[in-house]
Amino acid sequence: MKIPSQYLPVMPYLIIKDAKAFKIFMMDVFGATEQLLVPRDEHLIMHGELRIGDAVIMYADATEKYGAHPSGMFIYVENVDSIYTKALAKGAKSLTPPAKMDYGYSGGFEDAWGNQWWITQGE
DSSP states (O other): OOTTTTTOOOOOEEESSSSSHHHHHHHHHOEEEEEEESSSSOOOOEEEEETTTEEEEEEEESSHHHHHHOOOOEEOOHOOOHHHHHHHTTOOOEEEEEEETEEEEEEEEEEETSEEEEEEOOO
């Protein structure tokens, strides 16, 4: 299987409303960097790619043909408390406050687009 070096075999692709605001949220909360941005016009994003470490999250603005739908993601992070606090400060709602679990220190929140993020620090 030939995969371009900037990608992984599986990547989430989120179709959301207000993709520009989502990009800002991801950069502010997760420290994501922009890998690619293809505008549909001056207001909409046809295709965007954000990088968090080695992972790539693809996203685009919802259209009549491709409606918005929420997703859930599990992501390892360096500091659960910091990301959880940043997310809530940016309008996310808490699903599970950070706590020690069998698989690591973990918490969960839902962003303004309905996506659920399960963040975990490995042990």
